[in-house]
Amino acid sequence: MNTLQINNLSKTYPNGVRALNNINLEITNGMFGLLGANGAGKSSLMRTIASLQEPTSGSISFNKSDIIKKPEHIRQCLGYLPQEFGVYPKISAEKLLNHLAVLKGILDKNQRKKQVTALLKQVNLYQHRKKAVYTFSGGMRQRFGIAQALLGNPQIIIVDEPTAGLDPEESNRFLNLLSEIGENVIVILSTHIVEDVRNLCPKMAILSNGEIISEGNPKDLVASIEGKIWTKIIPKNDIEVYKNTFDVISTKLVAGDTQIRILSNKKPEKDFQLITPNLEDFYFASLFNNQTKKA
Numbered sequence: 001m002n003t004l005q006i007n008n009l010s011k012t013y014p015n016g017v018r019a020l021n022n023i024n025l026e027i028t029n030g031m032f033g034l035l036g037a038n039g040a041g042k043s044s045l046m047r048t049i050a051s052l053q054e055p056t057s058g059s060i061s062f063n064k065s066d067i068i069k070k071p072e073h074i075r076q077c078l079g080y081l082p083q084e085f086g087v088y089p090k091i092s093a094e095k096l097l098n099h100l101a102v103l104k105g106i107l108d109k110n111q112r113k114k115q116v117t118a119l120l121k122q123v124n125l126y127q128h129r130k131k132a133v134y135t136f137s138g139g140m141r142q143r144f145g146i147a148q149a150l151l152g153n154p155q156i157i158i159v160d161e162p163t164a165g166l167d168p169e170e171s172n173r174f175l176n177l178l179s180e181i182g183e184n185v186i187v188i189l190s191t192h193i194v195e196d197v198r199n200l201c202p203k204m205a206i207l208s209n210g211e212i213i214s215e216g217n218p219k220d221l222v223a224s225i226e227g228k229i230w231t232k233i234i235p236k237n238d239i240e241v242y243k244n245t246f247d248v249i250s251t252k253l254v255a256g257d258t259q260i261r262i263l264s265n266k267k268p269e270k271d272f273q274l275i276t277p278n279l280e281d282f283y284f285a286s287l288f289n290n291q292t293k294k295a
């Protein structure tokens, strides 16, 4: 069993932005979803775990080895697909993956060829192996990205916002690929897409303004708000009135009408309907509770 242990981790950038604020997490084998809005601090946390930047304070260990003092340990067993993969040179996907394999320390030529071929097949890019990656579509690039992250059989794989910008079919394809990686490694999926976490991750945490505000199994978290989420269709202009009166966690346009969802232990008033909550409701309820706690 692999264990990533994060204790009291904080990161303040030189410009004064406090991106991470006292994070504590223990992550073991399987898919772990890190959910948060843009700017919540997900990439800051992913980059710090990948030892690409140092925290301001706190500690991270991977299988009991301190990765801030000894970053080479996690680098050897890490596969990382960053949010921005960067510029691709004008060489074929096969050559680029081979080159990245050398950088990863796979020096035996035969072993390297075997692994590059197997990975290109696994991510369904084998038939496109002679094409340059910069000519690939967004989805193909992300699949190439996961192939490079899997080089060298990593024990911990970090994917940062991998489906942002992909169409639904490519997104599905990518997530299926991710779910096949296996249960014997840690996979951290950082995303703002609630559905992705619900479908894939048995464990998750919500990050907001650099803090972990909820953590657990998605089903258990949703069960904790069972019987507390109420909905009503209201005129668009009344939103502010309802917000001032009730704990409105979200508003949504449904077929041109405005639907509000409210967090309440009992029926807020007549015409409200109790609904079976989903993970998105839990996410919004967490953000709402956290904001009101701070206000």
Ligand SMILES: Nc1ncnc2c1ncn2[C@@H]1O[C@H](COP(=O)(O)OP(=O)(O)OP(=O)(O)O)[C@@H](O)[C@H]1O
Residues within 6 Å of the ligand: 013, 014, 015, 017, 018, 019, 036, 037, 038, 039, 040, 041, 042, 043, 044, 045, 161
């Ligand atoms: N290198 C940096 N220097 C200064 N501030 C930064 C730096 N990187 C991130 N930030 C700031 O830290 C905060 C968290 O950013 P981060 O990129 O970690 O969030 P995120 O959840 O990954 O969001 P997104 O999905 O939009 O990238 C933001 O306020 C951002 O502007």
